[in-house]
Amino acid sequence: MEQFKMPYFYNYPPYFTLQPVKDTREKQIQLWKELILKYCKQYKVFVINLDEEFPLFGNSAIERKLSHEARELFLGALVAEGKAEWLDKAHHKCLILWRSITDWANLILEFVKENGLEDGVMTLEEIRTGDETHGTDIAGIDRTVLVRALKVLEQKGKAAMFKGTATDDEGVKFSA
Amino acid sequence: MRRRPGLAGLQAAATNRDQFRSLGEDVAKARTDLMKEQLSVFRTQLEEFARKHKNDIRKNPAFRAQFHAMCQKIGVDPLASNKGFWAELLGIGDFYYELGVQIVDICLATRAHNGGLMDLEELRGHLMKRRRVSRDSTITEDDCIRAISKLKALGSGFEVFTVGKRRLVRSVPTELNKVHNQIIEAAQSQGYVTAEDIVNKFSWRTGSVVDALETLMKEGLVMVDDGHPDGKRRYWFPCVSAMDVDSDESDANAT
Structure with missing residues (x-):
């Protein structure tokens, strides 16, 4: 399997903090949505469990990781697009439909x-x-x-x- | 001897005047002819020069800079119009128009990321990467500045300005005041600042520093980072942290 290349923003610390300014946040959500789909497709990940560590959501090289709120927001944005589905009401498990x-x-x-x-x-x-x-x-x-x-x-x-x-x-x- | 005014006297004066005028016209004509000849020689030589060095001008940045210096000395702007014989001959206009289009393209593509403010050196890097495919010529910062100065004619707010040691390209009409510029300058060493850094460095009030940072944030020039273990909020400036936005895009195109 060829090496998965992380995008530039994965190494830029502020992308791991939810941005307060609307335009910037929209851009941030967009980038994360694309990355989640690409990553899950590459590694054939079908379910992301928010209660467990998921390697994509943290970058030890820059000592940053996404908050629970941010993870839920990004996955929720995918759900809104029909590219993912919550498997439970409490939003712990998410089915990622990188292919419909x-x-x-x-x-x-x-x-x-x-x-x-x-x-x-x-x-x-x-x-x-x-x-x-x-x-x-x-x-x-x-x-x-x-x-x-x-x-x-x-x-x-x-x-x-x-x-x-x-x-x-x-x-x-x-x-x- | 005293002469009284008479017809002969008046006629003599008129003849003199005519002779002077005709002489003057001759001299002027001779001068014009000389100028015309010189100009035609100059033009022929220039054409020859251009034919000989067209590739050098396009490919060699040092040569290009010297060519611009020469044009400036003789009071000609080869970029003023693409119709003039300068431009037709040299294709130098096309060179900068092409560069200008690419600059607009790059600035638009990265705007969401950097808020429309970009390090000139980073822009140059993007340009080089983009052009390598078609041509192996080097682009200098001087070339970028020239191309951007031509973009001003579009009224699109493109501008190059200096902050600290670096030059930044602005592609959105954001008005930055002195305080903002000083904060951006302070961020250049690490790519980010904390409010505390700025307060300590400039002895400004914390309130006004936070205000300035918030303004920059609203303009899309700053991103906040609350993830550092020390708990202090960091304000990152994408415009001064070089990042490879372009390579991601080419990846996306490939798949």
């Missing part, structure tokens, strides 16, 4: 067609960690995101999910 659910659904459909699985059956675990998806963008997809994407395909009549006896038996039948 619809795009995920299309990606899965493409994969299904390319691999001749039009009438095939796969378990959710196979899709996430199996040999077929290994090396594709789908590998390692978050379970919540996967289920949501498959539901989109279900609505289009291109897939049908079914439950097994255990969670890792949950599967999907494609009918693309």
